[in-house]
Amino acid sequence: MNFKNILFFCVFLYTAPVALPQNEENNPDELSKKTFKERLVYNISGGLWIGTVTNINIMPQVGYRITPRLTSGIGANLLYYKDNRFTGNNQFLVYGGNAFTRYAITPELFTQVEYQALNYNRTLGHYALIGGGYVPGSGVYISAYYLLLYPANNNIYGAPYVVRMGFSF
DSSP states (O other): OOOHHHHHHHHHHHHGGGSOOGGGOHHHHHTTOOOGGEEEEEEEEEEEEEEEEEEEEEEEEEESSSSSSHHHEEEEEEEEEEETSSSSSOOOEEEEEEEEEEEEEEEHHEEEEEEEEEEEEEEEEEEEEEEEEEEESSSEEEEEEEEOOOOOOOOOOSSSEEEEEEOOO
């Protein structure tokens, strides 16, 4: 499956709820009364993986609430990466951007797709993630993602999955 097919599937999957009949819980009229600024949501997440491959990630994001359950936005990625499997210069600073779409299944559970373009060792790598998470009422969340697309060489995550913790406000 190539990247265009994956991207089409993810966009279709996460925009389909907009076409569903509305109910009281997913009332667009209440949301339409809010200003642009009131519809913005902010996430600051990060990841930590320490072992043979060390990966420390900080990722601020800003999203726009399209419907009460559907949010889409952009963000930045900044990672410190160290790989002890190799000798020489095995430490890198990785940076780039991301675009995401998040759908709230319930107030506590969400699913998310995300695309990342990351500059790693002077090479641009493309990543596609799909997963979900849990947000208790406090705004702190934990999420897990599976990598649908990642470079064959130099996968900065070191595995086909990513776990994050963060704050949403």
